[in-house]
């Protein structure tokens with residue numbers, strides 16, 4: 001049993017539905033076997049547990065671990081390819097690099113870089129676009145299992161429109177996906193995610209094979225891209241003949257409560273209604289949308305249509321692994337639209353934590369720091385003299401402190417990260 005003492009800030013209640021930020025200044029949480037078993041003011045927790053060891057986190061803030069619902073494993077090294085729209089960026093930067101992961105040795109190096117990037121940014125759970133090569137996904141899963149992070153991932157499949165070495169067939173995609181799921185789904189904190197790259201690169205037969213994997217692997221997730229860029233949307237309409245981009249997945253039975261679709265910058269009202277009816281989640285990736293010029297995310301329309309939203313960093317089109325940065329960019333994106341939502345710090349924290357936990361079906365385990373949840377947590381402790389340290393020391397209340405975190409925070413401010421109560425990263429824990 002360990003007692004963590006500090007200022008805890010989380011969002012157990014959805015701010016989009018009226019929930020408020022919860023905070024506990026000089027509070028304590030008690031963790032046994034990775035589970036939070038008690039929480040309250042320091043004095044009362046200490047008097048109930050006078051003998052237990054204490055980890056002093058009073059400088060800075062303790063937040064729930066971040067949950068990234070859209071990020072690409074093979075794209076670590078192409079972050080920063082600025083200046084192109086989606087389809088050109090894929091051809092110029094992303095797909096040539098993805099092809100290089102045919103080399104399993106390189107895939108192993110990239111997997112380590114990738115997982116380091118996640119944990120260094122305070123991300124404890126992630127839905128990860130794998131690679132087009134089964135051996136590369138296998139290597140990622142092995143490294144992910146070692147890392148302790150909660151990773152859901154799978155083989156990315158495509159059978160048209162990409163460079164030939166990235167293509168598969170419905171039969172091979174099914175066989176390799178089932179083999180990977182058999183090896184890794186449910187092992188430690190890993191889960192399988194069925195992952196056609198996007199409707200543009202997947203025939204109906206491949207979509208059907210994806211649906212078969214989804215049916216045959218209980219608890220698997222489904223993830224892909226939707227409505228990111230107008231040129232892409234136009235090509236999907238032409239190639240699939242579906243009623244909409246969303247329908248290109250939905251008509252194969254791929255959209256449901258375990259589905260996470262990235263972007264949705266340009267949805268129709270009919271698509272939003274389908275996503276809401278299916279209980280699917282949209283991963284909003286604001287730095288990627290800005291970097292590729294994809295557009296501003298219509299968050300108000302999603303919220304008014306009752307479509308669930310979470311955050312993704314979308315590395316490598318996104319500009320880094322930090323969900324703090326994504327939160328700030330989400331805020332900017334709404335400020336820049338006449339009908340944008342005014343996002344509070346509570347909204348930003350919710351999107352970066354609890355909303356992602358819901359998206360990945362992990363809400364009973366993680367997303368906030370309530371009693372009964374697993375202790376997945378981030379200790380944000382900027383160095384003395386850093387503008388964030390100055391800001392935190394002068395914040396009037398936890399909401400203001402959190403606003404400063406989202407405005408000024410970087411991975412350099414993350415001093416420690418726990419998953420299930422296990423320390424997975426620490427710079428200098430007291």
Ligand SMILES: [Zn+2]
Nearest residue numbers: 072225262314
């Ligand atoms: Zn993506």
